[in-house]
Amino acid sequence: MKITILYFSKTGNTEKAASYIKEGLMETGDFEIKLMNLNEDSTIDKAFINESETVIMGTPTYAANICWQFKKWFDTDWDCQLGGKLGAAFATANAMHGGGDIALQAMISHMLVRGMLVYSSGAGCGRPFIHLGPIGIGIDNGVEQRKNMFNIFGKRVGEQSIRLFGNVKK
Numbered sequence: 001m002k003i004t005i006l007y008f009s010k011t012g013n014t015e016k017a018a019s020y021i022k023e024g025l026m027e028t029g030d031f032e033i034k035l036m037n038l039n040e041d042s043t044i045d046k047a048f049i050n051e052s053e054t055v056i057m058g059t060p061t062y063a064a065n066i067c068w069q070f071k072k073w074f075d076t077d078w079d080c081q082l083g084g085k086l087g088a089a090f091a092t093a094n095a096m097h098g099g100g101d102i103a104l105q106a107m108i109s110h111m112l113v114r115g116m117l118v119y120s121s122g123a124g125c126g127r128p129f130i131h132l133g134p135i136g137i138g139i140d141n142g143v144e145q146r147k148n149m150f151n152i153f154g155k156r157v158g159e160q161s162i163r164l165f166g167n168v169k170k
């Protein structure tokens with residue numbers, strides 16, 4: 001099963017979170033995982049996205065919203081067929097109350113508009129409570145401090161992917 005982790009990262013925080021999520025996925029199943037940074041056109045493998053059962057998307061919080069690079073991608077890239085895929089969102093921000101949750105909501109809205117099945121790995125899934133998706137606070141090594149949360153998010157999304165799309169041999 002293929003899983004894409006699509007993110008935008010300029011200063012490395014969201015990229016780090018993406019790598020922690022990948023670690024969690026790898027502990028869960030024999031997935032083929034690709035990380036793609038919207039920063040670099042060359043990393044966007046549309047064929048792989050289209051073949052992915054699950055697409056996890058991560059954004060830095062810009063003005064309490066998704067970054068413009070993601071908004072542009074959603075508004076312009078209709079070649080990527082997201083309908084029916086499992087979607088899950090994560091974010092980074094500089095401040096605890098800097099709007100990370102609003103960025104996640106915006107991301108989730110775009111996923112829903114594209115027909116994705118959205119999974120938050122939310123508070124109903126136990127501790128750590130994740131709510132809309134994990135948020136890492138970029139300053140003071142906040143993303144590293146939340147490594148475990150991103151790992152667990154990856155595991156939970158991996159488990160749901162297997163549940164929805166079939167078992168995967170290890």
Ligand SMILES: Cc1cc2nc3c(=O)[nH]c(=O)nc-3n(C[C@H](O)[C@H](O)[C@H](O)COP(=O)(O)O)c2cc1C
Binds near residue numbers: 094
């Ligand atoms: C244009 C811009 C707007 C930002 N707006 C916010 C914001 O509203 N709230 C916040 O907490 N952090 C804000 N930040 C900080 C970033 O969300 C944070 O540093 C993020 O972790 C950067 O991700 P990256 O290292 O993956 O590029 C902003 C950064 C930039 C460049």
